[in-house]
Amino acid sequence: xxxxxxxxxxxxxxxxxxxxxxxxxxxxxxxxxxxxxxxxxxxxxxxxxxxxxxxxxxxxxxxxxxxxxxxxxxxxxxxxxxxxxxxxxxxxxxxxxxxxxxxxxxxxxxxxxxxxxxxxxxxxxxxxxxxxxxxxxxxxxxxxxxxxxxxxxxxxxxxxxxxxxxxxxxxxxxxxxxxxxxxxxxxxxxxxxxxxxxxxxxxxxxxxxxxxxxxxxxxxxxxxxxxxxxxxxxxxxxxxxxxxxxxxxxxxxxxxxxxxxxxxxxxxxxxxxxxxxxxxxxxxxxxxxxxxxxxxxxxxxxxxxxxxxxxxxxxxxxxxxxxxxxxxxxxxxxxxxxxxxxxxxxxxxxxxxxxxxxxxxxxxxxxxxxxxxxxxxxxxxxxxxxxxxxxxxxxxxxxxxxxxxxxxxxxxxxxxxxxxxxxxxxxxxxxxxxxxxxxxxxxxxxxxxxxxxxxxxxxxxxxxxxxxxxxxxxxxxxxxxxxxxxxxxx
Amino acid sequence: xxxxxxxxxxxxxxxxxxxxxxxxxxxxxxxxxxxxxxxxxxxxxxxxxxxxxxxxxxxxxxxxxxxxxxxxxxxxxxxxxxxxxxxxxxxxxxxxxxxxxxxxxxxxxxxxxxxxxxxxxxxxxxxxxxxxxxxxxxxxxxxxxxxxxxxxxxxxxxxxxxxxxxxxxxxxxxxxxxxxxxxxxxxxxxxxxxxxxxxxxxxxxxxxxxxxxxxxxxxxxxxxxxxxxxxxxxxxxxxxxxxxxxxxxxxxxxxxxxxxxxxxxxxxxxxxxxxxxxxxxxxxxxxxxxxxxxxxxxxxxxxxxxxxxxxxxxxxxxxxxxxxxxxxxxxxxxxxxxxxxxxxxxxxxxxxxxxxxxxxxxxxxxxxxxxxxxxxxxxxxxxxxxxxxxxxxxxxxxxxxxxxxxxxxxxxxxxxxxxxxxxxxxxxxxxxxxxxxxxxxxxxxxxxxxxxxxxxxxxxxxxxxxxxxxxxxxxxxxxxxxxxxxxxxx
Numbered sequence: 001x002x003x004x005x006x007x008x009x010x011x012x013x014x015x016x017x018x019x020x021x022x023x024x025x026x027x028x029x030x031x032x033x034x035x036x037x038x039x040x041x042x043x044x045x046x047x048x049x050x051x052x053x054x055x056x057x058x059x060x061x062x063x064x065x066x067x068x069x070x071x072x073x074x075x076x077x078x079x080x081x082x083x084x085x086x087x088x089x090x091x092x093x094x095x096x097x098x099x100x101x102x103x104x105x106x107x108x109x110x111x112x113x114x115x116x117x118x119x120x121x122x123x124x125x126x127x128x129x130x131x132x133x134x135x136x137x138x139x140x141x142x143x144x145x146x147x148x149x150x151x152x153x154x155x156x157x158x159x160x161x162x163x164x165x166x167x168x169x170x171x172x173x174x175x176x177x178x179x180x181x182x183x184x185x186x187x188x189x190x191x192x193x194x195x196x197x198x199x200x201x202x203x204x205x206x207x208x209x210x211x212x213x214x215x216x217x218x219x220x221x222x223x224x225x226x227x228x229x230x231x232x233x234x235x236x237x238x239x240x241x242x243x244x245x246x247x248x249x250x251x252x253x254x255x256x257x258x259x260x261x262x263x264x265x266x267x268x269x270x271x272x273x274x275x276x277x278x279x280x281x282x283x284x285x286x287x288x289x290x291x292x293x294x295x296x297x298x299x300x301x302x303x304x305x306x307x308x309x310x311x312x313x314x315x316x317x318x319x320x321x322x323x324x325x326x327x328x329x330x331x332x333x334x335x336x337x338x339x340x341x342x343x344x345x346x347x348x349x350x351x352x353x354x355x356x357x358x359x360x361x362x363x364x365x366x367x368x369x370x371x372x373x374x375x376x377x378x379x380x381x382x383x384x385x386x387x388x389x390x391x392x393x394x395x396x397x398x399x400x401x402x403x404x405x406x407x408x409x410x411x412x413x414x415x416x417x418x419x420x421x422x423x424x425x426x427x428x429x430x431x432x433x434x435x436x437x438x439x440x441x442x443x444x445x446x447x448x449x450x451x452x453x454x455x456x457x458x459x460x461x462x463x464x465x466x467x468x469x470x471x472x473x474x475x476x477x478x479x480x481x482x483x484x485x486x487x488x489x490x
Numbered sequence: 491x492x493x494x495x496x497x498x499x500x501x502x503x504x505x506x507x508x509x510x511x512x513x514x515x516x517x518x519x520x521x522x523x524x525x526x527x528x529x530x531x532x533x534x535x536x537x538x539x540x541x542x543x544x545x546x547x548x549x550x551x552x553x554x555x556x557x558x559x560x561x562x563x564x565x566x567x568x569x570x571x572x573x574x575x576x577x578x579x580x581x582x583x584x585x586x587x588x589x590x591x592x593x594x595x596x597x598x599x600x601x602x603x604x605x606x607x608x609x610x611x612x613x614x615x616x617x618x619x620x621x622x623x624x625x626x627x628x629x630x631x632x633x634x635x636x637x638x639x640x641x642x643x644x645x646x647x648x649x650x651x652x653x654x655x656x657x658x659x660x661x662x663x664x665x666x667x668x669x670x671x672x673x674x675x676x677x678x679x680x681x682x683x684x685x686x687x688x689x690x691x692x693x694x695x696x697x698x699x700x701x702x703x704x705x706x707x708x709x710x711x712x713x714x715x716x717x718x719x720x721x722x723x724x725x726x727x728x729x730x731x732x733x734x735x736x737x738x739x740x741x742x743x744x745x746x747x748x749x750x751x752x753x754x755x756x757x758x759x760x761x762x763x764x765x766x767x768x769x770x771x772x773x774x775x776x777x778x779x780x781x782x783x784x785x786x787x788x789x790x791x792x793x794x795x796x797x798x799x800x801x802x803x804x805x806x807x808x809x810x811x812x813x814x815x816x817x818x819x820x821x822x823x824x825x826x827x828x829x830x831x832x833x834x835x836x837x838x839x840x841x842x843x844x845x846x847x848x849x850x851x852x853x854x855x856x857x858x859x860x861x862x863x864x865x866x867x868x869x870x871x872x873x874x875x876x877x878x879x880x881x882x883x884x885x886x887x888x889x890x891x892x893x894x895x896x897x898x899x900x901x902x903x904x905x906x907x908x909x910x911x912x913x914x915x916x917x918x919x920x921x922x923x924x925x926x927x928x929x930x931x932x933x934x935x936x937x938x939x940x941x942x943x944x945x946x947x948x949x950x951x952x953x954x955x956x957x958x959x960x961x962x963x964x965x966x967x968x969x970x971x972x973x974x975x976x977x978x979x980x
Binding site (some may be wrong): 006007008009010011016017018020021022024025026028029031032033041043044048049052053054055056057058059060061062063065066067069070071073074075076077078079081082088089090091092093095096097098099101102103104105106107108109110111112115116117118119121122124125128129132133135138146147149150153157160167168169170171172173174175176177179188189192193194196197198199200201202203204224246291299302305307308309324325327328329331332333335337338339340351352353354355356357360364365366367368369370371372373376377380386402433434436437440442446448449450451459461465466467469 | 495496497498499500501504507509510511512514515516518519521522523531532533534538539542543544545546547548550551552553555557558559560563564565566567568569570571572578579580581582583584586587588589590591592593594595596597598599600601602605606607608609611612613614618622623631635637638639640643647650657658659660661662663664665666667668669677678680681682684686687688690691692693694702735736741789791795797798799813814817818819820821822825827829830831841842843844845846847850854855856857858859860861862863866867870923926927930932936938939940941949955956958959972
């Protein structure tokens with residue numbers, strides 16, 4: 001038996017590694033400290049994209065060379081979501097101490113999929129704190145996942161199998177009975193993805209119309225349920241929204257809780273960002289009823305700004321949560337002593353097994369800042385949304401396109417009233433699409449787009465602890481300038 | 491409109507933050523540098539667990555206090571997988587430069603779920619490199635996920651819907667036809683979880699017997715398929731193993747590829763760790779046939795030691811990969827210009843949307859070390875497994891319980907030959923369970939347990955770039971000492 005001189009991935013010189021690490025720590029935190037001085041976003045140039053089409057490196061180029069590549073090809077071209085004027089889609093922006101917590105996570109590099117170690121206890125603690133944050137009972141079950149999409153998947157799997165506990169053993173085909181679930185037309189596409197993945201099919205998801213405030217139409221929902229029952233199908237779940245992605249609309253969650261109780265349906269709340277409005281005494285009434293749900297999905301990397309990625313799903317019924325996921329495996333046998341998995345076993349509560357210790361950053365940052373501060377930051381964003389909406393309403397050339405119940409403002413350029421609007425319908429859509437793209441291309445701000453009642457909307461979703469009122473003044477002026485510039489006669 | 495003085499999560503003093511960050515960087519890398527001097531593992535004491543049952547912190551305690559809590563309650567109680575004598579389950583151990591790459595990831599904190607930014611291009615690059623590593627064609631599809639479990643889920647979703655493309659729209663109930671998939675009895679439980687989650691049900695997964703080398707019995711597989719077809723069920727997929735978790739067994743992948751082609755079945759390979767044997771010229775013949783699969787799932791946080799978490803799934807047919815996941819959403823509309831999602835859109839290739847930029851560390855570390863070094867480290871572990879098996883075989887009181895084709899050695903204490911074995915059957919199982927737990931409790935080493943042909947086995951899975959031959963000498967001596975100590979007459 002001959003074994004070559006053994007090698008490892010540890011540095012040959014720890015001293016050199018140490019000085020490299022100090023240098024990149026300074027460089028990276030300086031980059032973050034000065035983010036406001038740079039454009040929010042810039043396109044990835046073709047030469048950089050070409051540099052990202054190289055063959056697999058056979059021989060290593062060393063630590064410095066790999067960091068140089070990072071400085072050249074990656075660091076200048078982020079999505080922009082750490083910048084104070086990034087308000088696209090719904091993104092959190094992280095924080096400096098969050099990044100340090102991630103360094104700790106990667107150095108201890110624990111596999112948090114189970115086992116007797118600190119990680120599962122820390123994550124149980126975080127999950128208990130999550131229950132407190134959204135008003136769930138302390139004996140509920142929960143697990144940390146990568147984000148709202150997987151959280152919705154886990155909750156809907158539990159709902160599916162609670163509807164008929166034989167499904168996970170015998171499968172949907174054997175059992176028949178056409179299970180159906182309901183959600184408003186404004187619901188996030190992860191619910192569509194879950195319906196497809198779970199074998200229910202896209203058609204099993206009824207897309208229920210919304211009222212003028214983009215909330216689920218309760219009467220239409222009741223009619224749909226009655227219709228499906230009459231047709232011999234089997235309604236099993238209603239998804240309520242605590243903050244839709246398009247407009248931040250919040251369904252009447254108390255009414256949905258009541259309806260689900262009456263109809264004996266699983267009540268799931270997708271609260272990706274909106275659930276955390278419950279942290280604020282002032283905003284909590286908006287999400288009243290959420291605490292009566294059978295399950296809640298929400299992100300911690302959005303409105304709590306934990307570094308990507310971490311989300312949470314809570315399920316009231318512990319057994320229902322475990323049912324789709326708990327399988328036996330000889331190599332995962334539990335033991336009362338030693339390093340083996342014990343009762344704290346996240347692998348039985350979601351699709352993952354081996355995974356990052358993603359609860360550590362949440363645990364450290366909630367201790368550092370306290371939840372009262374996060375509540376203030378959420379209120380700050382909601383107030384900023386109201387401020388922006390007011391600026392837009394008062395502006396002669398802009399209009400607000402939807403109510404602003406929370407932190408999302410949909411707006412567009414329409415031209416001066418009284419001077420004849422700058423086009424209608426598709427023309428106005430095209431104009432606003434170009435306004436949006438240019439404001440991104442000029443690095444001024446990154447809002448995103450959506451479609452409301454068939455019309456193109458510039459959408460500002462404020463989940464950003466770095467935004468200041470001035471940023472919205474600047475943004476509104478830039479939108480109006482661009483609108484004028486683009487609609488001027490050539 | 492009144493808005494309070496605005497606050498953020500940025501430090502009040504960047505200078506103080508900077509000195510804190512230097513301090514923790516030194517502390518954490520020192521902890522890693524000296525890992526060999528500490529016990530592999532120790533239990534989490536009850537007083538620490540009690541400290542992890544506190545109420546949600548309302549007011550913050552500051553950065554220093556949160557790090558003090560980390561030092562007290564977390565750092566001393568990891569699972570141990572960064573230690574040179576951790577060989578439990580299958581865990582990677584990370585690396586110092588991997589941890590720095592994670593810091594960079596968290597500081598730029600890009601949401602890598604899509605959008606025009608460096609992240610999707612970097613991840614496409616990493617996926618292309620993954621194709622090269624396992625011999626897949628360059629036009630295949632792929633996505634980075636949290637690990638092998640989700641990778642298997644994604645591949646089996648694609649397989650399910652390729653079997654009948656109407657499933658994701660219309661659901662399994664509407665279509666009927668009892669789809670069936672096949673995998674050996676030694677297959678990882680994530681395949682069971684996927685069958686349940688996808689609505690196929692546990693029963694749709696046929697557990698095929700294995701031969702004495704723990705590889706799938708091909709004749710039994712063919713009989714099972716024929717039987718299901720005769721009964722009117724619809725076989726759609728065979729899962730082959732490239733490295734089982736119990737013994738590292740590798741199914742005859744070339745024969746499975748041939749069989750799947752003949753039977754028109756989707757051929758999926760679970761290569762969680764074993765797929766990367768393909769990096770080594772010497773080991774590649776073991777996984778021959780894998781490159782003919784329709785899909786492959788494997789981890790990058792195991793045998794490539796990328797920090798947790800990152801895994802990869804490759805799917806030969808691009809359309810089949812997208813089918814279960816690609817849905818439309820107005821707020822995710824693609825644009826040719828600006829920051830919006832474009833054709834590089836990982837959200838249409840798996841269950842996630844918002845997520846960590848988990849490809850960055852892979853891209854940086856493959857450039858730093860080069861794939862030739864990773865190949866040598868994999869060979870090193872395989873040679874260490876042969877070395878350990880030889881030590882055990884030559885030892886008068888120990889026995890090897892299964893062939894050692896790769897990096898897993900299953901063994902037990904049996905007592906001196908000729909002196910009458912120290913008990914049989916359940917007695918021997920109980921003795922070896924106690925040996926295993928004590929070797930963990932004493933901090934000497936962390937192997938894990940499994941069951942082979944109904945007998946308790948101490949299982950050593952070597953995916954560890956810090957292990958040295960001496961570590962195995964020490965381990966074998968300790969196992970024999972403990973066996974003797976525990977089986978001595980009282």
